[in-house]
Amino acid sequence: MKRAPKGSVARHPSPPPRHGALAILLVCAGLIAANFFIYLQTRTHPFINFDDVQYVVENRNVLAGVTPSSLTWAFTSPHAGNWHPLTWISHMLDVELFGLDAGKHHLVNLGFHAINSLLLFAALHLMTGALWRSAFVAALFAVHPTHVESVAWIAERKDVLSTCFWLLAMIVYWRYTRTRSSITYAVLLLVFAGGLMAKPMVVTLPLTLLLLDVWPLRRFDGESGRRLLIEKVPLFAMAIASGVVTFAVQQAAGAVKALEVLPPSRRFASAVLGYVEYVGKTIWPADLALLYPHPAAISWMAVAIAFAALVAITVGVLRWSSGDRGYLLTGWFWFLITLVPVIGLVQVGSQRIADRYTYVPTIGLFIVAAWGGVELVRRWRIPSAAVAMTAVLVLGANTVLARQQASRWESSISIWRHTVAVTADNARAHNHLGHALAAAGHEDEAALHYETALELNPDSPDTLNNYGALLARRGQPAAAADAFARAVELAPRLPHARENLALALTQTGRPQEAIGYFAEIAREDPSNATAHRQLGVALAMAGQYGEAILALQRAVDLTPEDAVARNALGAALGAAGRDAEALTQYERAVRLDPQLFEARSNFGRTLLRTGRAEEGNRVLYDLSVELLAAGQLEPALREIEVILQNDPNHPARELLTSLAARQRAAGARRDR
Numbered sequence: 001m002k003r004a005p006k007g008s009v010a011r012h013p014s015p016p017p018r019h020g021a022l023a024i025l026l027v028c029a030g031l032i033a034a035n036f037f038i039y040l041q042t043r044t045h046p047f048i049n050f051d052d053v054q055y056v057v058e059n060r061n062v063l064a065g066v067t068p069s070s071l072t073w074a075f076t077s078p079h080a081g082n083w084h085p086l087t088w089i090s091h092m093l094d095v096e097l098f099g100l101d102a103g104k105h106h107l108v109n110l111g112f113h114a115i116n117s118l119l120l121f122a123a124l125h126l127m128t129g130a131l132w133r134s135a136f137v138a139a140l141f142a143v144h145p146t147h148v149e150s151v152a153w154i155a156e157r158k159d160v161l162s163t164c165f166w167l168l169a170m171i172v173y174w175r176y177t178r179t180r181s182s183i184t185y186a187v188l189l190l191v192f193a194g195g196l197m198a199k200p201m202v203v204t205l206p207l208t209l210l211l212l213d214v215w216p217l218r219r220f221d222g223e224s225g226r227r228l229l230i231e232k233v234p235l236f237a238m239a240i241a242s243g244v245v246t247f248a249v250q251q252a253a254g255a256v257k258a259l260e261v262l263p264p265s266r267r268f269a270s271a272v273l274g275y276v277e278y279v280g281k282t283i284w285p286a287d288l289a290l291l292y293p294h295p296a297a298i299s300w301m302a303v304a305i306a307f308a309a310l311v312a313i314t315v316g317v318l319r320w321s322s323g324d325r326g327y328l329l330t331g332w333f334w335f336l337i338t339l340v341p342v343i344g345l346v347q348v349g350s351q352r353i354a355d356r357y358t359y360v361p362t363i364g365l366f367i368v369a370a371w372g373g374v375e376l377v378r379r380w381r382i383p384s385a386a387v388a389m390t391a392v393l394v395l396g397a398n399t400v401l402a403r404q405q406a407s408r409w410e411s412s413i414s415i416w417r418h419t420v421a422v423t424a425d426n427a428r429a430h431n432h433l434g435h436a437l438a439a440a441g442h443e444d445e446a447a448l449h450y451e452t453a454l455e456l457n458p459d460s461p462d463t464l465n466n467y468g469a470l471l472a473r474r475g476q477p478a479a480a481a482d483a484f485a486r487a488v489e490l491a492p493r494l495p496h497a498r499e500n501l502a503l504a505l506t507q508t509g510r511p512q513e514a515i516g517y518f519a520e521i522a523r524e525d526p527s528n529a530t531a532h533r534q535l536g537v538a539l540a541m542a543g544q545y546g547e548a549i550l551a552l553q554r555a556v557d558l559t560p561e562d563a564v565a566r567n568a569l570g571a572a573l574g575a576a577g578r579d580a581e582a583l584t585q586y587e588r589a590v591r592l593d594p595q596l597f598e599a600r601s602n603f604g605r606t607l608l609r610t611g612r613a614e615e616g617n618r619v620l621y622d623l624s625v626e627l628l629a630a631g632q633l634e635p636a637l638r639e640i641e642v643i644l645q646n647d648p649n650h651p652a653r654e655l656l657t658s659l660a661a662r663q664r665a666a667g668a669r670r671d672r
């Protein structure tokens with residue numbers, strides 16, 4: 001390999017002449033229009049029940065917006081099994097600007113994807129000078145259906161954000177190869193650091209820069225390969241550090257599957273088949289799903305055929321990529337290398353493959369298609385009109401499919417229904433569909449999907465927890481407690497499972513067992529006002545009023561505007577004989593939430609008990625009238641009876657006539 005003279009700057013082959021500004025503007029406008037045509041519909045889509053909840057909707061640190069404590073959390077927390085502080089900050093900024101308006105969060109994802117399309121076009125055009133081939137690659141990137149998941153899913157902000165840094169790094173690197181400026185290299189390091197802090201999948205960037213050195217930059221033609229490697233040592237060091245941190249965080253969060261769960265042979269087989277399946281879905285993007293489960297069994301014949309195909313392609317690429325065909329080596333190895341962190345050799349999560357993992361890797365395949373297509377056109381002398389028409393048809397078909405795929409993200413129900421329809425034996429998909437259906441009030445259908453999920457995987461703590469919640473809502477607290485207990489046994493730190501179990505134990509008259517769980521939750525998170533309130537209620541039910549008052553007072557101190565907590569504190573104080581303090585809490589609870597009928601009832605009854613009969617009767621009378629107006633006949637009758645026990649001649653007796661008439665009318669309707 002010929003070296004450049006010492007101290008000189010290697011000469012790079014001049015790219016073809018740049019095209020006019022009008023053509024570039026038309027390409028940029030087309031890319032933006034395609035993005036908006038596909039993804040503008042997401043402005044009406046909600047958050048979904050998969051990762052969006054823990055990333056945004058119920059993430060207290062993200063919901064706090066950009067504050068010193070939330071920024072500290074972003075850089076120090078292993079939440080969700082990832083270390084990506086810039087992604088967390090981007091979600092915090094969304095909340096700061098838009099609250100929980102999901103449509104605007106979606107539009108930010110769309111904005112990043114549109115910018116990424118433009119950056120990819122700019123990077124390739126700067127490096128090659130080939131406007132239409134660069135435009136074709138960028139357009140495929142913009143409209144390919146496998147990229148929908150990265151854009152239409154709010155929790156995948158890390159994909160579009162990290163890729164923005166990746167593509168900026170390519171442009172900065174191109175500039176560095178022209179100037180050899182230390183300042184430009186420093187900017188490259190900063191941009192790379194930003195990418196790593198958005199999503200650690202960016203660790204493969206230094207290797208892709210070496211591929212760009214081969215083609216299209218052709219730096220190996222005039223410079224020492226050793227020097228080009230040394231030049232990237234700081235980048236490799238940053239990538240290794242990020243990889244170590246990421247692995248440690250994911251392992252600590254329990255996201256990394258043990259070898260006993262998925263042995264090396266299965267991982268290898270899954271990786272080989274995954275590569276082939278990613279190529280297949282790039283060429284023919286059908287049956288795209290949010291979650292692809294591991295099959296119960298693997299065909300080793302299929303693995304052998306897939307492996308042979310990958311080896312054959314790689315050998316062919318190495319053989320035919322000399323000279324002007326350097327795009328073959330760069331494109332194919334770009335695809336192979338950038339998939340390594342997510343191909344499953346280190347198994348994180350339960351998915352076999354994922355559409356979102358194609359967001360950067362398919363750029364390599366698109367490059368092969370664009371530059372290889374032009375070479376074939378020239379060799380076979382195909383008319384330019386036919387080439388243009390083919391390109392338009394390919395892009396048009398992908399655009400239609402991508403728009404259709406994006407529409408499936410209009411709700412949790414729709415995306416999970418589609419996933420269940422196009423995959424087999426997908427226990428997690430049935431679980432999430434059940435959860436979405438239950439949230440929408442379709443409890444019977446939800447139960448069927450939970451039961452299907454448990455048939456496929458009886459030891460799924462998520463499904464057991466969700467099914468238990470449905471059973472509790474349907475008035476089966478004992479069955480719910482059994483489901484929650486099994487979920488907690490399988491995953492002691494599963495969010496909400498211990499709390500759900502403790503609530504079910506309370507509802508089944510076992511508050512003493514519930515106390516331990518509530519106390520544990522409150523101890524682990526002293527700022528969790530709900531845990532302190534639930535602990536206080538359980539303690540009061542167990543007759544431990546002194547401890548109950550302390551726990552409930554802590555809940556009130558944490559959330560002074562919580563009427564439910566104040567009502568519970570009032571009940572505990574009243575049970576402990578401290579009626580004067582109880583009245584203060586009830587009065588405040590009623591002021592905070594006049595529709596909290598339980599607090600108004602407690603307030604009125606305590607007034608009666610403390611000798612303030614006129615005030616107590618007035619409170620209970622007004623409550624009875626409102627309950628009757630709301631159609632709550634039984635609760636109204638109970639309040640009227642309390643009033644009449646205290647004052648048999650009270651006008652509340654007249655309400656009995658109205659109540660009796662309503663009950664007769666209701667009975668007549670039932671008879672008909």
